[in-house]
Amino acid sequence: EAGVVQSPRYKIIEKKQPVAFWCNPISGHNTLYWYRQNLGQGPELLIRYENEEAVDDSQLPKDRFSAERLKGVDSTLKIQPAELGDSAVYLCASSLGPGYEQFFGPGTRLTVL
Amino acid sequence: AQSVSQHNHHVILSEAASLELGCNYSYGGTVNLFWYVQYPGQHLQLLLKYFSGDPLVKGIKGFEAEFIKSKFSFNLRKPSVQWSDTAEYFCAVNGSGNTGKLIFGQGTTLQVKP
Numbered sequence: 701e702a703g704v705v706q707s708p709r710y711k712i713i714e715k716k717q718p719v720a721f722w723c724n725p726i727s728g729h730n731t732l733y734w735y736r737q738n739l740g741q742g743p744e745l746l747i748r749y750e751n752e753e754a755v756d757d758s759q760l761p762k763d764r765f766s767a768e769r770l771k772g773v774d775s776t777l778k779i780q781p782a783e784l785g786d787s788a789v790y791l792c793a794s795s796l797g798p799g800y801e802q803f804f805g806p807g808t809r810l811t812v813l
Numbered sequence: 814a815q816s817v818s819q820h821n822h823h824v825i826l827s828e829a830a831s832l833e834l835g836c837n838y839s840y841g842g843t844v845n846l847f848w849y850v851q852y853p854g855q856h857l858q859l860l861l862k863y864f865s866g867d868p869l870v871k872g873i874k875g876f877e878a879e880f881i882k883s884k885f886s887f888n889l890r891k892p893s894v895q896w897s898d899t900a901e902y903f904c905a906v907n908g909s910g911n912t913g914k915l916i917f918g919q920g921t922t923l924q925v926k927p
Contacts, residue, residue, distance in 0.1 A: 703856075731913055742817070742903050742917025743857075756914060791857070798913030799845065804857040 704805035718780035725794030735791040819918035836904035845907040
């Protein structure tokens with residue numbers, strides 16, 4: 701079974717530039733999550749999707765972050781413009797439903813210079 | 814607000830030593846509890862989970878954890894560690910009506926010396 705796929709794996713940009721991350725969840729998983737993991741910390745949820753609906757985006761900084769999950773499968777997380785403090789690993793996870801085990805992708809390591 | 818606290822940030826053990834990593838959470842309702850592991854260069858993967866029933870749960874690779882409700886704890890244990898257990902370990906809680914929102918601790922880095 702293929703796992704959660706994320707791209708790119710690494711991204712280096714200058715501040716004020718836009719950046720986008722892509723996630724392909726495990727086939728059949730209706731729930732998709734985006735987490736941010738700062739250095740030395742555990743992941744923190746940014747947004748959760750049930751199919752194509754964002755059901756929990758309370759931790760998403762909406763002034764610069766946006767996300768979408770068209771057709772309830774792949775998802776894209778965007779930052780525009782990026783700030784130095786956005787440097788982190790962005791993780792995507794998926795599960796069959798909100799109470800089920802979450803499977804994580806390898807993450808995208810973002811460095812903002 | 815829910816929170817998860819892992820007592821040890823960095824643990825160094827010799828092979829065959831016993832391991833116990835502490836995890837406490839703050840939430841008064843029903844919780845689901847998890848331990849995730851991240852081996853060097855790999856992604857997060859589930860080690861074990863507790864939803865209900867027997868509070869002593871067994872996971873992969875000889876790990877186990879005990880849920881003690883009265884202490885709000887879910888400590889991870891392994892009787893004899895191996896060099897290959899070197900990794901970062903995260904405790905996580907899913908409460909608030911089982912929404913799927915995982916609250917993670919800050920992680921514990923385990924280094925096992927051969």
